[in-house]
Amino acid sequence: MQRHTISVLVENKFGVLTRVTGLFSGRGYNIDTLNVGPTEDPSLSRMTIVTRGDDATVEQIVKQLDKLVDSVKVVDYRKGDYIDRELVLVKVHATSASRGEICQMAELFRAKVVDVQPGSLTIEITGGESKIEKFLGLMKDFGIRELTRTGQVALPRS
């Protein structure tokens, strides 16, 4: 099943987030990642949802989101040209022997080491889906201790 990125601009009202997530869970639609935060307009919040499904399913989701009283604008990024980014913080097991190699890999991926502890390194990486997956795949070999992901955000190019 294909991944889809949906952006929903909603009024900054109480319970909107619950209504949107309830719409997904109530209909059996899976959410891979979701985030919500303020926008340039203090009365509006933007949610970005990554979901999986065939085209018909996603079209139905978008229609349902459009119908919500509090939704101002729904964009299905399948259809357009867009920039998507995610931020991941990952704590990797590191010994005096492996630290150098981990740092070198981080550099190659333009990731930043943001914390150093005797037995671990914490790395910040941003990018699109494939870059992040590749980096995390490499880090798995060293041992991932802890991991937190923001989920994708997206903006149209045009």
Added chain:
Amino acid sequence: MQRHTISVLVENKFGVLTRVTGLFSGRGYNIDTLNVGPTEDPSLSRMTIVTRGDDATVEQIVKQLDKLVDSVKVVDYRKGDYIDRELVLVKVHATSASRGEICQMAELFRAKVVDVQPGSLTIEITGGESKIEKFLGLMKDFGIRELTRTGQVALPRS
């Protein structure tokens, strides 16, 4: 009111997100930002929630989250030493006269220009709360066209 960052490790089950957000909206607790994504363990998701409130309110929130059937671990990051980061994509109005200045500011904040259009620049910036707010404050003078934020994620230092 103080901002608090709460991390909730939850079982990757259907409707968990709705139960967590419903807990906030049902009790009148405000959510500033929220994000949810996969972790190092495929059976678990991690949610990071930034909320505002006095200590007693936040303590109550944490207790309620702890009681949820699907929550595995709740961390209130007020209490410990942690690293927090957020990613923001911002599209700024840019003319041939202002483009250079915007790029220079982006560089000073270690932000990246990720898209160039005739009338705008799209910039990716990551950082803690104060850095992001400062950068967005500067970009406001040029004119923010569109903005999307992931909300904070956090990992403990120790």
